[in-house]
């Protein structure tokens with residue numbers, strides 16, 4: 001169920017007051033509020049007709065950007081009167097897709113096949129597809145050909161048009177409704193002030209920028225999310241202030257490459273300067289951000305992190321490879337040595353910082369020596385945790401046409417070795433903090449044992465400790481009594 005308490009509605013427009021006889025507004029976001037008002041009326045009528053609620057289900061694949069986009073969709077759906085369900089046997093099903101690796105695509109096709117069954121049972125069911133996969137022409141062609149049960153396809157650039165697209169489908173009076181496809185190649189537009197839902201009352205993601213300009217040679221993101229666009233600092237601050245008023249104590253600032261935030265604004269501002277502004281917001285207790293690109297992580301930022309009281313002691317710093325030779329071919333613009341120096345600087349400024357990373361195994365041309373260098377950096381840095389990926393060929397990226405792809409069996413052996421190493425180091429790291437007292441933001445009552453609550457430390461470790469529901473959203477001191485590798489047991493002090 002969508003709980004409206006967790007829905008920020010910055011404009012607070014009463015949809016029942018919107019004049020539907022007036023011409024459709026041309027400017028955003030008013031245009032979308034007009035369509036929301038129209039849809040709300042329709043949803044109310046439909047509910048009366050059916051004698052039950054209307055249910056929607058969003059399935060989100062991929063990263064935190066997608067998760068936040070789904071919250072924007074849910075914000076609109078809750079405002080117009082839908083109720084959320086986890087079952088795909090719903091009145092409206094939306095797949096928010098990811099295409100960063102090929103297995104993400106395959107998962108979606110499997111699920112689309114299953115949806116057919118539900119649609120046969122409920123012909124009025126509406127199915128919509130959005131997200132990164134929809135930015136690929138061959139994907140859209142395949143859906144058009146083989147998955148006629150999909151009603152609406154839209155992309156990453158026009159997600160703000162969700163209400164309008166849904167309305168176009170709902171109010172399409174034609175006998176045989178055609179699949180509605182609206183995918184933009186790119187955009188410079190950022191539409192502010194639409195309603196957005198969030199899962200937790202006390203924490204929220206906040207987009208600070210969209211897109212990526214880096215074109216790492218393996219990565220499809222710049223092609224499907226477009227060029228970098230930063231939000232105006234005033235808009236970001238206003239959103240966070242609104243969230244804080246609503247009970248939020250922790251924000252996660254989101255961007256593909258937060259370190260280049262603000263460079264292209266009319267009045268340029270650095271990410272470090274933005275952080276300083278966010279730090280000043282009264283009532284906000286914790287600030288996280290992701291993702292940082294090592295090439296753009298400035299001394300100014302390290303300094304701000306070092307003196308901040310609110311920035312969490314956690315940094316996600318994708319390495320991708322420990323071989324300078326491969327890093328060059330990957331178009332990463334740093335060497336192994338640059339990376340290690342950066343880590344040293346960060347650790348000096350923030351000694352107890354938890355470092356996490358992303359690593360790709362089996363990039364074209366990766367030799368045993370290259371791989372050993374990755375293992376060496378992993379050992380030297382001692383990551384608190386690391387996401388390890390097997391290289392996946394993405395059509396349209398420069399790496400996809402490189403000839404020396406690494407054989408699968410070789411990749412598998414390397415991948416297993418890396419994973420073991422990463423896990424071994426992570427367990428050692430976590431064990432070191434046993435006995436310490438740390439601040440924990442309590443997130444929920446433990447799913448498996450209701451006498452425990454579960455929360456996160458500043459370093460982003462999970463902690464379970466005895467406590468009740470009343471602690472949710474509070475930051476409390478907890479003694480870490482036992483390490484389980486990836487999480488701790490503790491007791492409140």
Ligand code: 5AD
Nearest residue numbers: 218219318358359360389390391392
């Ligand atoms: N193959 C494997 N991993 C990839 N990533 C991005 N593109 C690919 C690819 N083609 C990984 C990178 C990135 C993370 C989000 O996904 O490590 O940091």
Ligand code: SF4
Nearest residue numbers: 212214215216219221
């Ligand atoms: Fe992809 Fe590189 Fe941009 Fe990250 S920085 S989204 S890996 S192109």
